[in-house]
Amino acid sequence: GVSKKILVIPGDGIGQEVTAWGQKVLSAIAQNFKHEFTFEEGTMGHVAIEATGQPLPDETLEKARKSDAILFGAIGHAKYDNDPTLKVRPEQGLLKIRKELGLYANLRPIKLFDELLEASSIKPEILRGADILFFRELTGDVYFGEKKRTEDRNTASDLMIYHRYEVERIARKAYEAARTRRKKLCSVDKANVLEASRLWREVVQEVAKEYPDVETEHMFIDNAAMQLIKDPKRFDVVLTGNLFGDILTDEASQIAGSMGMLASASVGDSTGFYEPIHGSAHDIAGKGIANPLASILSAALMLDISFGLKTESQRVIKAVEATLRQGFRTMDIANKHTENGFIMGTDAMGAKVLENLN
Amino acid sequence: GVSKKILVIPGDGIGQEVTAWGQKVLSAIAQNFKHEFTFEEGTMGHVAIEATGQPLPDETLEKARKSDAILFGAIGHAKYDNDPTLKVRPEQGLLKIRKELGLYANLRPIKLFDELLEASSIKPEILRGADILFFRELTGDVYFGEKKRTEDRNTASDLMIYHRYEVERIARKAYEAARTRRKKLCSVDKANVLEASRLWREVVQEVAKEYPDVETEHMFIDNAAMQLIKDPKRFDVVLTGNLFGDILTDEASQIAGSMGMLASASVGDSTGFYEPIHGSAHDIAGKGIANPLASILSAALMLDISFGLKTESQRVIKAVEATLRQGFRTMDIANKHTENGFIMGTDAMGAKVLENLN
Ligand SMILES: CC(C)[C@H](C(=O)O)[C@@H](O)C(=O)O
Ligand SMILES: CC(C)[C@H](C(=O)O)[C@@H](O)C(=O)O
Numbered sequence: 001g002v003s004k005k006i007l008v009i010p011g012d013g014i015g016q017e018v019t020a021w022g023q024k025v026l027s028a029i030a031q032n033f034k035h036e037f038t039f040e041e042g043t044m045g046h047v048a049i050e051a052t053g054q055p056l057p058d059e060t061l062e063k064a065r066k067s068d069a070i071l072f073g074a075i076g077h078a079k080y081d082n083d084p085t086l087k088v089r090p091e092q093g094l095l096k097i098r099k100e101l102g103l104y105a106n107l108r109p110i111k112l113f114d115e116l117l118e119a120s121s122i123k124p125e126i127l128r129g130a131d132i133l134f135f136r137e138l139t140g141d142v143y144f145g146e147k148k149r150t151e152d153r154n155t156a157s158d159l160m161i162y163h164r165y166e167v168e169r170i171a172r173k174a175y176e177a178a179r180t181r182r183k184k185l186c187s188v189d190k191a192n193v194l195e196a197s198r199l200w201r202e203v204v205q206e207v208a209k210e211y212p213d214v215e216t217e218h219m220f221i222d223n224a225a226m227q228l229i230k231d232p233k234r235f236d237v238v239l240t241g242n243l244f245g246d247i248l249t250d251e252a253s254q255i256a257g258s259m260g261m262l263a264s265a266s267v268g269d270s271t272g273f274y275e276p277i278h279g280s281a282h283d284i285a286g287k288g289i290a291n292p293l294a295s296i297l298s299a300a301l302m303l304d305i306s307f308g309l310k311t312e313s314q315r316v317i318k319a320v321e322a323t324l325r326q327g328f329r330t331m332d333i334a335n336k337h338t339e340n341g342f343i344m345g346t347d348a349m350g351a352k353v354l355e356n357l358n
Numbered sequence: 359g360v361s362k363k364i365l366v367i368p369g370d371g372i373g374q375e376v377t378a379w380g381q382k383v384l385s386a387i388a389q390n391f392k393h394e395f396t397f398e399e400g401t402m403g404h405v406a407i408e409a410t411g412q413p414l415p416d417e418t419l420e421k422a423r424k425s426d427a428i429l430f431g432a433i434g435h436a437k438y439d440n441d442p443t444l445k446v447r448p449e450q451g452l453l454k455i456r457k458e459l460g461l462y463a464n465l466r467p468i469k470l471f472d473e474l475l476e477a478s479s480i481k482p483e484i485l486r487g488a489d490i491l492f493f494r495e496l497t498g499d500v501y502f503g504e505k506k507r508t509e510d511r512n513t514a515s516d517l518m519i520y521h522r523y524e525v526e527r528i529a530r531k532a533y534e535a536a537r538t539r540r541k542k543l544c545s546v547d548k549a550n551v552l553e554a555s556r557l558w559r560e561v562v563q564e565v566a567k568e569y570p571d572v573e574t575e576h577m578f579i580d581n582a583a584m585q586l587i588k589d590p591k592r593f594d595v596v597l598t599g600n601l602f603g604d605i606l607t608d609e610a611s612q613i614a615g616s617m618g619m620l621a622s623a624s625v626g627d628s629t630g631f632y633e634p635i636h637g638s639a640h641d642i643a644g645k646g647i648a649n650p651l652a653s654i655l656s657a658a659l660m661l662d663i664s665f666g667l668k669t670e671s672q673r674v675i676k677a678v679e680a681t682l683r684q685g686f687r688t689m690d691i692a693n694k695h696t697e698n699g700f701i702m703g704t705d706a707m708g709a710k711v712l713e714n715l716n
Contacts, residue, residue: 014376026528048577079560081550084549084559085556091550091551121480121481121587122480123480123481123589133548142500145515147553148553154521155520155522156524156554157506157517157520157554158517159514160516160518161515162513162557163512164512164513164524165512191442192447193501195515195516196516197442197508198442198443198514199442199507199512201442205442218439219441222604223609223637225608226609226612229609229612231479231597243548246579247579248583250583250584251580251584251586254588255617259584284520291529340497356483357450
């Protein structure tokens with residue numbers, strides 16, 4: 001067996017409820033497969049601001065650097081959303097840890113479990129067989145460019161900026177992945193308007209030459225946002241920048257039936273960082289009804305990508321599949337055919353997955 | 359009857375094919391209702407670059423300033439999309455005319471014709487009754503902020519910037535419209551990350567106070583991109599910036615069944631500017647199969663918004679409805695039930711609408 005140190009950061013809102021289940025699944029896998037996973041806990045986001053004044057306390061960052069992988073929950077709080085003038089904000093913690101750990105590639109696999117064909121607002125015949133892997137650049141773009149506010153507070157700006165090396169390194173990762181899949185890559189930008197996108201397109205065109213076996217397509221973000229819903233099956237690997245990736249992957253959650261099903265892996269220089277795509281969802285936080293599957297599937301991604309434990313990762317995915325096949329659903333993925341006794345809260349659903357793991 | 363000067367700019371690609379039908383419908387309305395519409399033609403985009411070297415020739419801009427309204431087709435060409443290093447680009451023409459004419463508010467109504475319930479990739483029960491009016495800010499944001507490329511060409515940037523007055527004036531327009539509708543306004547931004555969005559949210563919160571009868575909601579762009587597909591009926595008026603509006607309205611075309619159905623009105627200081635949401639669509643240009651309904655519905659918007667001719671505008675919309683009810687479809691809105699003889703090209707479809715107008 002292997003020995004790994006995992007940092008767990010539940011964060012805000014439903015992060016507190018679902019992340020426990022990602023961790024329990026990792027523990028169960030360790031036991032079943034005779035690995036040794038040791039867990040530490042860290043704090044980040046609104047909860048960290050309340051406790052320490054900092055969205056990302058130094059202590060958490062230290063622990064993060066020393067861990068082999070990180071399981072994260074969610075970030076954000078309505079208080080800050082309602083008051084845009086607040087200076088210290090939860091999201092700064094997430095952005096800082098991404099930057100500090102060099103997590104420049106955010107992988108977001110979008111794949112529908114057959115059992116959830118009915119849960120989506122999109123027609124089953126459009127969805128069946130859709131399988132997309134997003135590569136979202138995660139440490140550049142307008143997220144990290146200089147922010148300014150004039151003294152009279154009447155003008156505000158953010159710099160959308162990309163450097164050649166930033167585009168190159170994530171493009172290579174995306175092309176490598178495309179090679180192991182259906183060998184199609186769609187790069188999304190707004191090169192008809194934005195200079196940063198024109199650089200993006202130039203660099204992707206160059207990198208594309210190194211991968212003549214992969215079919216490359218360039219698409220404008222507005223068109224991509226439409227095509228994703230019109231014909232999701234046309235996509236294999238999608239490569240895009242930080243902002244466009246944020247938007248497209250949330251939108252793509254409808255392909256998977258619900259946001260509550262989607263996991264993501266952020267990788268780069270060293271430690272991998274795993275988190276659900278969903279946010280802190282304050283409207284349902286504390287009610288025990290959040291879907292724990294995205295956190296559990298984030299744990300599966302960790303096993304695969306950071307630890308190279310493919311069998312273990314598949315075991316987790318199969319357990320989720322089995323749970324869905326047995327008819328169990330959290331509210332977000334229930335549909336009109338779901339029988340009453342089969343709609344569960346977070347803990348009951350998590351427990352079913354654990355059962356199916358053994 | 360009224361007397362109006364209309365500038366027609368077909369532009370690039372299918373713009374050349376569909377805009378003729380918007381104009382024919384305007385002519386027919388003039389005749390039926392005893393108005394006097396005089397038409398001039400202008401050039402813009404790739405066709406203008408080929409002819410004059412300029413994406414927006416001075417002559418076109420002159421004519422635009424002197425006209426009461428403008429009917430525009432589409433812009434763009436694959437040549438420029440494939441070569442991001444070209445300095446003179448068709449889209450610069452469109453951006454320049456928007457800026458020069460002060461067209462800061464882009465209205466994009468998204469409403470499904472009942473007859474097209476089946477044409478969408480989204481389930482009919484999710485769509486039925488959806489009716490959204492987008493207000494997209496059109497002369498600010500990262501579209502117009504300073505663009506830079508370093509001398510070594512390895513770094514590129516665009517400034518995402520908003521001024522208070524820009525947000526204020528479009529927010530007011532959107533609130534006024536909400537008052538005449540279901541009295542709900544959703545403002546979309548990314549205030550958890552972007553300073554420009556935080557200014558946006560502050561200003562909308564202030565303007566909201568002047569409209570206590572309208573229910574205001576603030577939503578992050580990633581969430582909005584998801585909600586739009588998950589539950590389009592929750593939206594009434596959506597207010598957003600230039601870039602986010604570009605993305606969301608293209609995505610929303612799936613609510614209307616096809617991009618080929620959507621018209622838009624750009625208004626501001628004086629002359630109104632009317633155009634389909636779809637682009638130049640070079641893959642189908644010259645084949646005579648493009649859907650002319652978006653151009654025809656753009657003409658309907660012109661009659662209503664620029665000329666205040668509501669009866670005439672309704673007459674056009676009814677003619678489109680009647681055509682769809684008779685079963686006629688262009689390729690993009692055909693579905694598996696459409697009988698063969700009812701699938702038409704651009705001109706046959708346009709002619710059917712003209713027939714139904716009389
Ligand atoms: C919380 C927020 C800063 C974050 C982002 O925009 O990156 C989230 O939406 C995500 O996608 O991980
Ligand atoms: C052609 C392009 C510059 C334009 C835009 O991005 O504004 C188009 O997509 C639109 O939505 O009108």
